[in-house]
Amino acid sequence: MKKVSIIGAGHVGATAGLYLLEKRIADVVLVDIVEGMPQGKATDLSHAAPLRKYLNKIAGTNDYKDIAGSDVVVITAGLPRKPGMSRSDLLGINAKIVGGVAEQVKTYAPDAVVIVVTNPLDVMCHVVKEATGFPKNRVMGMAGVLDSTRFRLFIARELGVHLSDVVALVLGGHGDDMVPLPRYTSVSGIPITELLSPETIERLVARTRKGGGEIVGLLKEGSAFYAPASSITEMAEAIVLNIRRLLPASAYLEGEYGLNDVYVGVPAILGENGVEKVLELDLTDAERKALHASAGSVAANVAQWKEMKGKE
Ligand code: TXD
Helix, strand or coil, rough: CEEEEEECCCCHHHHHHHHHHCCCCCEEEEEEECCHHHHHHHHHHHHHHHHHHHCEEEEEEECCCHHHCCEEEECCCCCCCCCCCCCCCHHHHHHHHHHHHHHHHHCCCCEEEEECCCCHHHHHHHHHHHHHCCCCHHHCCCCHHHHHHHHHHHHHHHHHCCHHHECCEECCCCCCCCEECCHHHHHCCCCCCCCCHHHHHHHHHHHHHHHHHHHHHHHHHCCHHHHHHHHHHHHHHHCCCCCCEEEEEEEEEEEHHHEEEEEEEEEEEEEECCEEECCCCCHHHHHHHHHHHHHHHHHHHHHHHHHHHCCC
C-alpha cells in the first residue's frame, strides 16, 4: 500500500487526511508538533472507518520516524493567514517552520515526492528544495488546482452549466497576482472567451483572485481548508496512482517561459516521479507579462527570505 504523510495536522492537513482515506489509495500518517493532537485526530478518523468504509491505515504521531517509506509527503505545517495579514507577512515565521520540517523529510523520507502547501507557497517551495536537496521534480507546490477550482465554480454558476464541463487554467504565483488564463479556460471545449463578455470574465477573474481572502475575511480565525484539502488530494492521487494528470502546480523553472530559478504555477504532468513534465504554452504578450510579474514577486520574496536568513 502506498503511504502519504501529512505534516501539520491542522485544518488543511487533517481534512486532506480524511479525503485521502476516502479515496482508499494510501495509508495516511498525520504529524504535528502538538502532543496528542495528531493521535487524537487519527483515532477519531479510524472510528469513522466502518461508516465511511475505508480500510487504509491511519496513524497520528509527533515522531518523524513514522514518515519512513512515504511515497508522498504533504507539508501544511505553519501558521495560516489572519485577517489583514498578507501571505508575505507569514514569510519569516513559516520559513523557519517549513525549513525544520524539510530537514526531517530529508532524513526520514528521502525518496518521497513533496507537495508544499504552507504559505507563502511559492517561496516555501524554495525553502523545501534547498533544505532537502531533492531534485526539482520531487518538490512542488499546491495552489493552481485551488485557484482553478474556484474559477471553474464561478464560471459554471455564471453560465448555469454543470461544474464538470468547466475546465480552467490559472497560472502564476499563489498571490493576488495569480494569472487566470481565459483563453485556455473552456466549457466542454468551447473557450469562455466565446461564451462570456470580457467584462464578465474580468469580474470572475477578480473574484478568483480574492477567493482566499474572501474566506479569511469570513472565518476571521484561519483560512480556507476544504477546497485546499480537495486540491491536495487531487495532486497526491495523481502521484500515488501514477495517472499523469495535467494540473497546474508550482514547479521549479529552468528556462521555461523565459524564467529561471523560480517556483511558479505552470501546467505540469504529475505522476510517480512528481513533476514529470512542465508544459510550455504559447502565451500572448499580456499573459507572458503577467506571468513574469507574478514570478518577479516570488523572486523578490525569495530574496527577502535569503536576506533574513543571512542576518541570523
Ligand atoms: O493554496 C494554498 N497553498 C493554501 C495554503 C491554501 C490554504 C492554506 N494554506 C496554508 O497552509 C496556510 O496559509 C498555512 O500556512 C498552512 C496551513 O493552514 P491550516 O489552515 O491547516 O493551519 P492550521 O489549522 O493552523 O494548521 C497548521 C498546523 C497546526 O496544527 C500546527 O500545530 C502545525 O501546523 N505546526 C507544525 N507541525 C509540525 N511541525 C512543526 N514545526 C509545526 N509548526 C506548526
